[in-house]
Amino acid sequence: MKGKTHGKICMKAVVVENYDSIDRIAIKEIDAPGLAAGEVRVRIGAAAVGFVDGLKVQGLYQTKDPLPFVPGTEFAGTVDAVADNVGAFKPGMPVIGMARSGALAEYIAVPSAALQKLPPQVSFEAGASFQANYLTGLYALDARAALRQGEILLVLGAAGGVGIAAVQIGKLMGARVIAAASTAEKRDFAVRYGADQTIDYTKADWRDTLKELTGGYGPDVIYDPVGGDVSLQAFRSIAWRGRHLVVGFASGTIPALAFNLPLLKGGALLGVDLAQIQKREPETHTRLMAQLFDWLASEKLQPVVGKVVPFENFREAFKTMQSRSALGKMIVKFG
Ligand SMILES: NC(=O)c1ccc[n+]([C@@H]2O[C@H](COP(=O)([O-])OP(=O)(O)OC[C@H]3O[C@@H](n4cnc5c(N)ncnc54)[C@H](OP(=O)(O)O)[C@@H]3O)[C@@H](O)[C@H]2O)c1
CATH class of the missing domain: 3.40.50.720 (NAD(P)-binding Rossmann-like Domain)
Structure with a gap:
């Protein structure tokens, strides 16, 4: 593994042990994810909470994440460590990513294909609101x-x-x-x-x-x-x-x-x-992502960052959305 972290490290994460109301879901101390071949570990700076995340923690979404799981699909942060066979990312690089779950945590490990480089002028909050x-x-x-x-x-x-x-x-x-x-x-x-x-x-x-x-x-x-x-x-x-x-x-x-x-x-x-876009229409996915990152880098498109709450107050992000009062995307900020 390239990077500064070796061996097990601990992290704080929102852990869903039972599908439940957000009031009964808590932050726990768990092992940070290790790296499999082709993966990159990211220290998360900001993660987004969308409508779907609110359904998933309650087990109300059309697909259910097996328990226990860490919710959150969109994040931005800094590369912490990379598996040996990954060339495109290096520790310290700012990135945006998407995963099926795991973003409401201090670290996440994802295949390198799930990451994009974050343009330097874009904040973690805007990056997490984007994809x-x-x-x-x-x-x-x-x-x-x-x-x-x-x-x-x-x-x-x-x-x-x-x-x-x-x-x-x-x-x-x-x-x-x-x-x-x-x-x-x-x-x-x-x-x-x-x-x-x-x-x-x-x-x-x-x-x-x-x-x-x-x-x-x-x-x-x-x-x-x-x-x-x-x-x-x-x-x-x-x-x-x-x-x-x-x-x-x-x-x-x-x-x-x-x-x-x-x-x-x-x-x-x-x-x-x-x-289903990436799997069923890979060429369209590539074309649209290139267009989006072009707009992002040239600042023609500035992602709307809604309310930003500290990680410890993650429930507020869910509740704002569940009460129909969100403006734009809700963001949970780390550190
Ligand atoms: N198809 C896809 O690939 C895809 C991708 C992402 C999200 N989604 C879906 O898109 C929907 C919106 O997601 P979002 O993250 O944009 O959610 P959001 O930020 O909460 O926005 C949803 C909007 O729906 C309106 N709304 C009307 N009745 C509502 C009710 N009873 N409760 C809550 N909102 C209500 C609200 O606007 P007003 O108050 O102005 O009516 C609210 O601003 C969700 O169903 C989500 O699953 C689909």
């Missing part, structure tokens, strides 16, 4: 919806983690972005990150407002991480040949769309699953 939400957004808007310059993009849940990323990417792709969110604070937040117009989609007549804002035309593309009745209402307002991106169900309800609606609208429902 999942922005790759989901770019894959959806580019590879699935083929969003064109000048088209109208409606983003539902626009101030949440994936929503605000779609607002920013939609603007970078030249769309006119309408952000839908439940509070004035959330709508202002979306405007701060580029939304051209906003809608309060908790109002009964929000579709009339959407009609007015689009001159009766409707949105060409709908980015939908919310689900429930709002999805059905949004689809009813879609433009001819519109594309509705199915991203998630933060409302807790999976809507059922009557098939006559896509027929009448000439419209399409398009599924988006971050977890």
